[in-house]
Amino acid sequence: MAWTDKLIDYKNPHSIGSILRQRRIAPLLELVKQCYRERGGCRILDIGGTETYWRIIDSDFLNAHNCRITLVNTHRVAQSGHPRFTHVIGNGCQLDFSDYAFDIAHSNSVIEHVGNWQNKAAFAAEIRRIAPCYFVQTPNFWFPVEPHYLAPCIHYLPLHIRAILLFRLPLGRMNRPRTMAESLQTVQGISLLTEPMMRTLFPDADILAERICGMKKSxxxxRR
Structure with missing residues (x-):
């Protein structure tokens, strides 16, 4: 197994990435419990999510809290056919659901991929519109190790330098681009956020920090 798999293989419950995820989602589980107490069930909209992600939560917990999860993606993702999950093709910046159609809106490491600030603001507005509670996670720009490239400080370099490095070097678990144009497109598709940016996008939320060695990783x- 490659060293990157040992770090961030989310199918492996013992990888560092899986352990950190399990710790991070504790507030999400509290939202689910609160929702179940009030409504006897929990309708979750996960924007950009997969069924694999939800395996970090014990299936018995999801069953006991009558969770139904709708996964929205811009493309088809792997489907198990489990009745808990509904798969929808859609755009997180313009969702085809009515206001408060769900109990909890959820997004994990997606908002940094939606494009420019206008898109990020539209994405955040949809999150806030679609459910009374939400849980949105994103990597912190100021954490020194970039989580996609798994390289220190690479995200502080100019865009064209990042594209050259990605084109020439094996970085993290990212596929090597075949052309410089593809590399530039990939790099442009990742723009990490800072804490003030998150507070601006989600003014009615508490902003929590996941820390490693005292530093804010994500x-x-x-919104409870």
């Missing part, structure tokens, strides 16, 4: 916006 940011989580939660």
């Amino acid at each position: 940011l989580v916006a939660i």
Whole structure:
């Protein structure tokens, strides 16, 4: 197994990435419990999510809290056919659901991929519109190790330098681009956020920090 798999293989419950995820989602589980107490069930909209992600939560917990999870993606993702999950093709910046159609809106490491600030603002507005509670996680720009490239400080370099490095070097678990144009497109598709940016996008949320060695690795916006 490659060293990157040992770090961030989310199918492996013992990888560092899986352990950190399990710790990070504790507030999400509290939202689910609160929702179940009030409504006897929990309708979750996960924007950009997969069924694999939800395996970090014990299936008995999801069953006991009558969770139904709708996964929205811009493309088809792997489907198990489990009745808990509904798969929808859609755009997180313009969702085809009515206001408060769900109990909890959820997004994990997606908002940094939706494009420019206008898109990020539209994405955040949809999150806030679609459910009374939400849980939105994103990597912190100021954490020194970039989580996609798994390289220190690479995200502080100019865009064209990042594209050259990605084109020439094996970085993290990312596929090597075949052309410089593809590399530039990939790099442009990753723009990490800072804590002030998250507070601006989610003014009605608490912004929590996931820390490693005292440093803020990722940011989580939660509206309870």
